[in-house]
Amino acid sequence: MQKTRLILVGGFLGSGKTTLLRRTAGELLARGQRVALITNDQAPGLVDTAFLKQAGLAVSEVSGGCFCCRFDQFVARAQEHLAQGQVDVILGEPVGSCTDLSATVLQPLKDLCGSQFQLAPFVVLVDPPRAREALSPPAPGGFPENVYYIFRKQLEEADAIVLNKADAYPDAEVRPLAALLRREFPTKPLLVISALTGVGLDAWLAFIGKPQPAGLHIPEIDYDLYAEGEAALGWLNARVDITAPLTTHWAPFCRKLLQHFRESLAEAKAEIAHIKLFLSTPLGSLTGNLTGGASGPVIQSGLQGPSQNASLLINARVHMLPEALRVAFERSLLEAGGGDLEIRVRSLESFSPARPQPTHRYTRVVELTA
Ligand SMILES: Nc1nc2c(ncn2[C@@H]2O[C@H](COP(=O)(O)OP(=O)(O)OP(=O)(O)O)[C@@H](O)[C@H]2O)c(=O)[nH]1
Ligand SMILES: [Mg+2]
Incomplete structure (x- = not known):
């Protein structure tokens, strides 16, 4: 039996995950693929779910905790999509303040659900100003350092980094930032896109469509700092x-x-x-x-x-x-x-x-x- 491709798109709050997933789902559907989505939040009443449903997409959600703390629920939602009919691709959006997904979601998925799902590389989306703040410690932005810690760990565990919102900033800002990300993470593929306008989308679709290893990085995570960073919000x-x-x-x-x-x-x-x-x-x-x-x-x-x-x-x-x-x-x-x-x-x-x-x-x- 053909395995369902499972594509998780992480990244900090507001980086453009839902915008990208909605556009990706639309493109894949137009190419004849059957697509479902899973959203995630710490509490019920998700704007993302309502937004994606209103676009006519097949969406379910894991609420009340992130994919890592509700792993069984996440797998159950994915399996429900399979049970409801053939699904070629499932797109998942983890909570934007979450990290350590490689250790807690990607590895267990490979280990426990490898016969059902083919995992795509774990992509982390970044918003240019936030990335600049997080990579220039002491961060000049408005969050405490433990929040930027989460942001940096998200980048460390990514299989690939996608610099989003390229439309909103001049080239003179985007290019040095892309160079900084390449210097900091030299082994990780880097894509520059605009989920809003569709710039770079073909390269993005080609990237997620290609069978490649997923979950290659498991960074050390200080759970005290991580918990403090999440609790600061x-x-x-x-x-x-x-x-x-x-x-x-x-x-x-x-x-x-x-x-x-x-x-x-x-x-x-x-x-x-x-x-x-x-x-x-x-x-x-x-x-x-x-x-x-x-x-x-x-x-x-x-x-x-x-x-x-x-x-x-x-x-x-x-x-x-x-x-x-x-x-x-x-x-x-x-x-x-x-x-x-x-x-x-x-x-x-x-x-x-x-x-x-x-x-x-x-x-x-x-x-x-x-
Ligand atoms: N200019 C521009 N804005 C974008 C782009 N992608 C997303 N946005 C905007 O950024 C804001 C946040 O986008 P979302 O897709 O909701 O971000 P998210 O990562 O899903 O956010 P959370 O679910 O809260 O973590 C919205 O106002 C989007 O319209 C982009 O490529 N360019
Ligand atoms: Mg979202």
Whole structure:
């Protein structure tokens, strides 16, 4: 029986994993391949899952812990996709604050599931400014050093590095960074792409389509530092129902919400890793994103018109205590609503990720003969 190709795309929060996976899935489907996706988060209510489902893709999720701590759930989701019909490719997106995936996911997959899945090289996606910060210690960015520790470990364990968002920065910035990554990681293939515009996508598809060894690197990981780095980030997942007195265009509301949120985090000097929202109405959906740095909210609307009711999903990952993050979010929601909207928070979780407790941890690279 033909094995299903399993492609895991890692990388720090906001580096563009979901954007790349959505585009990759679209390209593979257009080439006649059958594709499924698995998303992952520490808590339920994932914007990524909603975003990919709205694109008509077959998506399942592992929530409540990362792939390494929920390894059996991850394998169960992958097997469910197989049971539902022939699948040629499964694309998986691990949590962006996770590392040590080679030891805890890739090696066990090769060892325990090698007869079902053919693992592609583990690719780690990077956002140019974040990579520059992480590779220039002491990091000049807004995260504490233990967060950049995770970022660097992600690069160390990668089989290949993909420098994303090439469209957003001049060549004069991208080229020296690519050179720095090549110097630091001379044995790892490096691709430069834009998941958004499709630049470099053919090379990317050719790379993931080629049978190659996967999970070649198992770096030493200091779990105390890793746990501290993850715990330095506040996490918020919320579902909110909103009713307006009259039919409303929701894009301005979402923009205001993200702007207020951003201002209140800037006041608290809390660095944003990624804030993303997904708003749906009977007339379609809209996504909004905020990543760190100076860039403002990016709103992409697929709404076909105004409506009175909307459901909002929001996921925020910020260098801030979870309780303060919740307060900042709730305040921003009220400010964006301006007193006119009826806002019902259906669920809200804010927390810092717990210490990672992987199901397996292999210390040696599993060699595959076939
Ligand atoms: N300019 C530009 N923006 C991009 C590109 N790829 C992704 N983005 C934007 O970066 C933001 C984050 O993208 P996502 O795909 O959600 O990133 P992610 O890595 O899945 O984020 P998490 O799931 O939170 O870890 C969104 O606003 C994307 O539109 C790119 O190639 N160029
Ligand atoms: Mg994502």
